[in-house]
Amino acid sequence: MAKLTSLKSGLQTQPSRLANINPDSWRAGKQTAAQRGYGYKWQKARVGWLEQHPLCVYCERNGLVTAGTIVDHIVEHRGDQALFWARSNWQTLCQPCHDIVKKAEEVARRNEARD
Ligand SMILES: [Zn+2]
Numbered sequence: 818m819a820k821l822t823s824l825k826s827g828l829q830t831q832p833s834r835l836a837n838i839n840p841d842s843w844r845a846g847k848q849t850a851a852q853r854g855y856g857y858k859w860q861k862a863r864v865g866w867l868e869q870h871p872l873c874v875y876c877e878r879n880g881l882v883t884a885g886t887i888v889d890h891i892v893e894h895r896g897d898q899a900l901f902w903a904r905s906n907w908q909t910l911c912q913p914c915h916d917i918v919k920k921a922e923e924v925a926r927r928n929e930a931r932d
Contacts, residue, residue, distance in 0.1 A: 863888045866907055873911035875918050885909035889919065 866888050876883035887910045894900040910919075 862902075866904070867909060870907075870909045872909060873914050874908045875910060875914040883911045883914075885911045885914075887912060887915045889915055 867885065871884055873881075873883040873885035876885075889908050889910045890901065891906050891908050892900060894906070900906055
């Protein structure tokens with residue numbers, strides 16, 4: 818519920834900004850998964866990749882054999898279609914590795930950017 822609370826207080830503190838918003842503009846910023854590239858084509862490619870690369874690469878590095886469920890982009894694609902579809906940029910991760918390791922990498926990157 819933290820999200821709702823912060824959203825509510827944000828609305829209350831920015832009444833003028835809210836009034837100026839074009840009623841359709843929020844839709845433009847709120848893309849569906851398919852519009853961001855995670856559509857049917859991706860689902861199919863993802864399944865094919867996982868059939869060929871079923872094991873989590875992070876677990877594998879630690880000598881563990883874990884079935885991965887996530888096709889992760891090694892380099893963040895940030896909407897870059899070339900990077901998004903480059904299979905050299907894909908790796909299989911299990912959910913725990915994706916959540917823990919990628920989060921740690923993102924924090925490390927943010928810290929680097931700060932220096
Ligand atoms: Zn793993």
